[in-house]
Amino acid sequence: MNAGEIAQRVAALDDAAAAEVSAALEAGHDPVELLRAGVIRGLEWIGEKFEAGEYYLPELMMGGELAEKCIALIDPHLPAETGASAGVVVIGAVQGDIHDIGYGLVAKQLQLAGFAVHKIGVNVPAMTFIEKAQEVNADIIGLSAFLTTTIPNCAEVVEYVRDMGLKDTFNVIIGGAETSQEKADQMGAAGWAPNAVEAVALCRRLMGRND
Numbered sequence: 001m002n003a004g005e006i007a008q009r010v011a012a013l014d015d016a017a018a019a020e021v022s023a024a025l026e027a028g029h030d031p032v033e034l035l036r037a038g039v040i041r042g043l044e045w046i047g048e049k050f051e052a053g054e055y056y057l058p059e060l061m062m063g064g065e066l067a068e069k070c071i072a073l074i075d076p077h078l079p080a081e082t083g084a085s086a087g088v089v090v091i092g093a094v095q096g097d098i099h100d101i102g103y104g105l106v107a108k109q110l111q112l113a114g115f116a117v118h119k120i121g122v123n124v125p126a127m128t129f130i131e132k133a134q135e136v137n138a139d140i141i142g143l144s145a146f147l148t149t150t151i152p153n154c155a156e157v158v159e160y161v162r163d164m165g166l167k168d169t170f171n172v173i174i175g176g177a178e179t180s181q182e183k184a185d186q187m188g189a190a191g192w193a194p195n196a197v198e199a200v201a202l203c204r205r206l207m208g209r210n211d
């Protein structure tokens, strides 16, 4: 079973996806490919089906759980993290927001790109982001927000960082369904990215790398 077929099983909410992931790993398939072109692609399709009115909340939740099961199987096979060489990132979902699949994928891609990533969960108060960033000497604070009602909580983190005189210490970036470059600019965030691949490119740029 290849990554494309796994994507289809995930999108179809077929529990067999997890067993297929295990079999594909045993057969020597590339774990990064299985993650990106398999599980992540399947999740994207689930999002599209939801948007199209084909799936409802229960399907979304089942899809999220199935994807998490598959990702847990792939995780131990991913290339070893290279430590903090590329930079240190603290990332989580802002207060009021419990969408964790999107930022989980950003965290995963950043790890694969050599960043040291500290995931701090969902529904995270503004000060908790800053305290964690100080604790781990972060370069970047990543805020995930999926709801119109939670985006203002990103602005709160940006404001606190500025008011505490930490603007040159931490680059605050944002992402998630209802965010945009325009909203990032309005609140004075250091950057925005539409997906995990672009998020890696953004973080590299912020760390002064242009590759």
Ligand code: B12
Pocket (backbone or CB within 6 Å): 043, 044, 046, 047, 050, 051, 057, 060, 061, 064, 091, 096, 097, 098, 099, 100, 101, 102, 103, 105, 106, 141, 142, 143, 144, 145, 146, 147, 148, 149, 173, 174, 175, 176, 177, 178, 192, 193, 194, 195, 196, 197, 199
């Ligand atoms: C799955 C899902 C859920 C799941 C979340 C499961 C989980 N564990 O995360 C559940 C069922 C729990 C859920 C709940 C709700 N949801 Co919801 N959900 C979605 C859905 C369909 C997909 C989100 C997702 O995970 N996509 C898959 C990921 C892989 O793709 P992605 O989102 O594009 O992620 C990429 C980028 O966003 C980016 N990114 C993400 N985070 C970050 C962070 C940084 C720093 C950067 C740089 C980039 C970045 O990189 C990611 C990877 O490529 C979206 C629809 C949509 N268009 O997004 C609605 C959506 C976000 N939900 C919505 C709503 C309304 C809700 C609920 C209020 C529903 C309800 N009535 O209860 C609740 C709110 C819960 C809360 N308090 O947070 C609305 C928000 C509308 C709005 N304008 O506010 C949306 C847009 C659906 C819609 N069209 O109406 N939801």
